[in-house]
Amino acid sequence: MSQKNKKKTNSGSVLLSVLLLTAVILCLILSVLLIQTRKNQNRSQIQNIIESESESESITESESESESITESESETLPAGMVSDMTLSFYHVFLHVSDGAVMPVVRMSPDDAVDTSAVWSSSDLNIASVDQDGRIIPVSAGECTINVFSFSNPDVSAQISVKIYPDEEPLPDPQTISCSGSPRDDIQVIGGITYVNGIMIVNKTYPLPESYNPQGMTPETAQAFSELCRTASEEAELYLFSHSDFRSYQTQVYVYNDYANQYGSDSADTFSARAGYSEHQSGLCIDVNWPGDAFNDTPEAVWLEQNCARFGFIIRFPREKEAFTGYKYESWHIRYVGQEIAQEIMQNGLCLEEYLHVDSKYP
Numbered sequence: 480m481s482q483k484n485k486k487k488t489n490s491g492s493v494l495l496s497v498l499l500l501t502a503v504i505l506c507l508i509l510s511v512l513l514i515q516t517r518k519n520q521n522r523s524q525i526q527n528i529i530e531s532e533s534e535s536e537s538i539t540e541s542e543s544e545s546e547s548i549t550e551s552e553s554e555t556l557p558a559g560m561v562s563d564m565t566l567s568f569y570h571v572f573l574h575v576s577d578g579a580v581m582p583v584v585r586m587s588p589d590d591a592v593d594t595s596a597v598w599s600s601s602d603l604n605i606a607s608v609d610q611d612g613r614i615i616p617v618s619a620g621e622c623t624i625n626v627f628s629f630s631n632p633d634v635s636a637q638i639s640v641k642i643y644p645d646e647e648p649l650p651d652p653q654t655i656s657c658s659g660s661p662r663d664d665i666q667v668i669g670g671i672t673y674v675n676g677i678m679i680v681n682k683t684y685p686l687p688e689s690y691n692p693q694g695m696t697p698e699t700a701q702a703f704s705e706l707c708r709t710a711s712e713e714a715e716l717y718l719f720s721h722s723d724f725r726s727y728q729t730q731v732y733v734y735n736d737y738a739n740q741y742g743s744d745s746a747d748t749f750s751a752r753a754g755y756s757e758h759q760s761g762l763c764i765d766v767n768w769p770g771d772a773f774n775d776t777p778e779a780v781w782l783e784q785n786c787a788r789f790g791f792i793i794r795f796p797r798e799k800e801a802f803t804g805y806k807y808e809s810w811h812i813r814y815v816g817q818e819i820a821q822e823i824m825q826n827g828l829c830l831e832e833y834l835h836v837d838s839k840y841p
């Protein structure tokens with residue numbers, strides 16, 4: 480090979496290596512650029528993910544906001560919607576052959592638009608219930624009567640029902656206990672309502688048409704006899720029974736007579752409708768002369784001051800019409816037993832206040 484040729488070959492290989500080097504550098508630059516773009520892409524992807532996540536979080540937040548709106552809505556119900564319900568009793572004990580019993584349902588607020596109730600029985604073989612809430616015994620056993628507000632089904636109540644065979648005695652109101660709320664103390668036994676074992680008869684709690692003790696109960700008669708004797712001995716006052724036991728049928732005539740004379744609205748303030756008169760219980764007496772003329776007489780004053788010693792209360796005291804549903808009657812006394820009578824009279828209560836019940840026609 481000549482020297483010239485050698486030089487040519489040398490310069491050619493230098494050129495080649497320069498070209499190769501340039502290619503390598505270009506490759507390096509390209510790959511660096513590629514990596515950079517990738518990184519940028521990843522970054523923006525991550526950014527997107529973060530953004531979308533935080534968006535979904537804010538959606539969850541707005542969802543929970545709407546939940547809290549629903550909650551606050553349920554706390555403040557629309558005007559006129561039923562928010563609560565109470566029944567006049569929650570426990571019923573009946574014989575198979577007993578007549579129907581019907582609780583009074585009170586829906587609140589008072590201005591609720593639709594206060595209708597929907598009734599059902601857990602076991603129609605034990606007791607049925609009609610659309611007005613009449614509970615009708617069918618056969619021996621236990622079941623539950625359910626009721627809910629038609630306009631707001633969240634508002635509901637239950638009555639426990641126990642039906643006894645006719646030959647088996649009903650539970651004794653003095654000893655029976657249904658533990659729970661104070662409302663559990665109100666029990667309907669054979670159609671008669673007892674609160675803590677005390678019979679209650681008023682505009683909310685009627686007696687069955689068939690209830691007929693045929694006169695004053697023996698305890699009532701004996702206590703009243705002692706009261707009259709003591710009034711005579713201690714104060715030389717003559718007290719006597721003007722009227723005591725009245726049957727359901729008698730009360731039909733008494734009330735209708737007053738209603739015809741004065742109108743039923745007026746008659747309702749001083750005379751009871753049949754079934755709602757305490758006189759049917761055999762536990763009360765109209766002393767001497769029923770009427771406002773008896774008020775503040777020495778006999779009326781003595782009666783008020785001493786009746787509790789013998790187990791009686793002034794059943795319709797002054798200024799208690801809102802509780803009892805009746806005007807003041809100084810002459811009408813009711814037997815409840817000495818201990819309870821003294822508690823009621825000493826504290827200036829009426830029976831409705833003492834038992835925490837109301838007295839309003841359904």
Ligand SMILES: [Zn+2]
Nearest residue numbers: 758764765811
């Ligand atoms: Zn009376």
